[in-house]
Amino acid sequence: MRKIHPIEWFAFLLVIIGGLNWLLVGVFSFNLVSFFFGDMSVLSRIVYFLVGASSIFLIFSFPRSGKEKEVKKVVEDDTDKDFRI
DSSP states (O other), X not given: OXXXXXXXXXXXXXXXXXXXXXXXXXXXXXXXXXXXHOXXXXXXXXXXXXXXXXXXXXXXXXHHHHHHHHHHHHHHHHHHHHTOO
């Protein structure tokens, strides 16, 4: 199993928080980010930017994680063949 980098954990956490915020907006018309940081204040815009950037980061990091496992397996299979007599 591949270890998850701390940046990936942080991005995943931000995307989860953003998703829960949208759930609150959709169901209760309550924006948690605006509640804590103000309506479109500098801090709330930073939070929105980080959530959006995290989602883009995760879009590109998930396909890579599966390929690393496949490449490792191919390399292991090839090294076994080289040392057989």
